[in-house]
Structures are given as C-alpha cells and as structure tokens.
Amino acid sequence: MRPGLRRLVDMMEGVPACVIGRRTDLLAWNDLADALYGFSTMDPVYRNVTRHTFGYPGVREFYQDWEGVAAETVAFLRLEAGQYPNDPRLAALIGELTMRSKDFARLWAKHPLQDKTHGSKTIVHPIVGELDLAHETCVLPGDPARLLVAYTAAAGSPTADRLRLLASWNAPSEQKVLCRPSKG
Helix, strand or coil: CCHHHHHHHHHCCCCCEEEECHHHEEEEECHHHHHHHCHHHCCHHHCEHHHHHHHCCCHHHHECCHHHHHHHHHHHHHHHHHHCCCCHHHHHHHHHHHHHCHHHHHHHCCCCCCCCCEEEEEEEECCCEEEEEEEEEEEECCEEEEEEEEEECCCCCHHHHHHHHHHHHHCCHHHCCCCCCCCC
C-alpha cells in the first residue's frame, strides 16, 4: 500500500472508504469504514469482499438486498477471473467458495460479468440501523488492480445523520462526549 494512498483513505473522515485489491482482498480502510463493517475485529480470512459476502456470520441480515450484493460480487469476481486467468490464488478462492456456498456456485454458474463502478446498498447496521448508501469505485492511476471505494449519503438524510453518529461512536475515547446521569 502506497503511503500516500493510505493517507488519502485515512483523511476521508466523513466517508467510509476502503481499498480493494486483486481477488477482492480488502487492503485498507478508514475508521468510518471500520465502524460500518467491523473490519478490524473480524477474522482476517473475511477481509475479502467475496468471502465476507458468502460466509461471514450475519451478512444476510447486514445487507438488506443480500441477493443483489451477492450477484454483483460474483459478477465482478468473474470479470477479474477473465482478466487474470492464470492466477492460482484466484482459482483457489473460486474453488473454495464453490464448494462452501451453494449460493456462490449458483451465481457463478450464470456466468455474469460486471465491473464495480458505482451503485447503492442498504445496510442494516446493528448500532445505527438502516443506512442507504451510494458507492463510487475508482480505479487507481498507475495501479489498476486496486480500487478505492467510497460510500456516501445524501446531505441532510437520516443516513447522513446515522453515519455521523457512527463516526462519533468510533472516535477515540478522548473525543467522545459521555452522557452522565443527572444528579437528583
């Protein structure tokens, strides 16, 4: 990970952002993306978009339209498989998921292709509730195998408010405003 790219992701404080690499591996994320997805607390094997989508506990409840997210993920992975047909780690990932997940195998068999450019997702977060997020995916200049993904919410929307709440919960403890019961 280039230091400048790491700084860019970290500086995107009000926007959940992450960097995805080959084979849909999650390479970096900022604090708000961590608060949204819990990347730092999950088993590192699930720090892969495809494994997360098809095997992480509770993921079907996390994505309101899990089937749509799953189909999009498989279509992107198939596109990558066409670009890197001799990648043994990619072949191993596809084989693993085909064996472990009937849903992955079913979607893979449809032969979908779709680039990851933009879209929307509704996430049901366990702390702040429903979040209607748009996402933009940018191919990084000079490094087309890495994607910068940023999630946004419409200004003034309930989702924007909930993201701010989530960011405040994720802030370092010295920045948090603690509620104390009133005396008397």
